[in-house]
Amino acid sequence: MSVSLPLSAATASTAIVTRPQVIDPDRGIIEQCLSGHPNGFRELYQRHQQRVRSLLFQLCGAVALDDLVQEVFLRAWKGLKGLKHEAKFSTWLYRIAWNVACDYRRQLATHKSRHQQYLSQSEPLTPGLDLRQLHYEDLVQRGLATLPLEYRSVLVMHDLQGLPQKEIAEILQIPVGTVKSRLFRARSTLRTYFTEAGVSL
């Protein structure tokens, strides 16, 4: 399936304007990329694809995952020249992933019935596992789906991806206080959902 999404990498590249440059472990590879070295971009992909993939999976599901990952890295490639190193590359890449996820979900809202059709055809999350595991995985996915995207993204980035609150604030361009309050609300909503589903934590 091919997904056409509007370009918003530029907004990500100009997100943080007035801050000093940060020490970025990816800087050397980025410079290789910009000098036209094809393996540089491959290395960047290999370094970050797992986390980007995991984030997109938790935010958008598995249906169009490969297309979304491709979209993120192509937007990153396009915006690489304008990268100012005022934030880490990974933060910038997460910001692009967030934009792609938002665009995808917006698109999805207009083609909801088509998505439902895909979902009904999709395979279970982790094939070959026992029923209890599958049940809980399904429960977590349903619980996450009940959260608004703003809360869901903060919870996924913090509790599942292990990002610190400060970095999440940079990615989403919101104050750290807002990250904390969204995290608190997301957790309490999920706790209520799980309790109602018979899982006490």
Place this chain on the structure above:
Amino acid sequence: MKREPPPAEETNLVQFLQTYAGMPPPPHPHLEQRIVQAALHQHQLRKRRWQVVSLLGAGAIATATSVRFLNPSTQVAQQTSPNSVETFIATNWQAMFHDVEPSLFE
């Protein structure tokens, strides 16, 4: 910089989420190649576009220059009085014979 640990009352919830969040399905075997190829293709397209733009720019500059400098300037005929034409012809005629070396006529 590391993630802040969850409060004690949230530890179970966070552990539950981490255990049962599920793993993303493995990528298509050619996804990496597809992405790198697409990026390289974009890079080449952008390069070619710049080449075309710079060629067009150079062409435009060359055309403008040639129009400015190579075009013959228009000569405007000046109406002169019949007397001055007569004087001009006479002067030139005489000058022809005065400038020539005398030995040529000998």
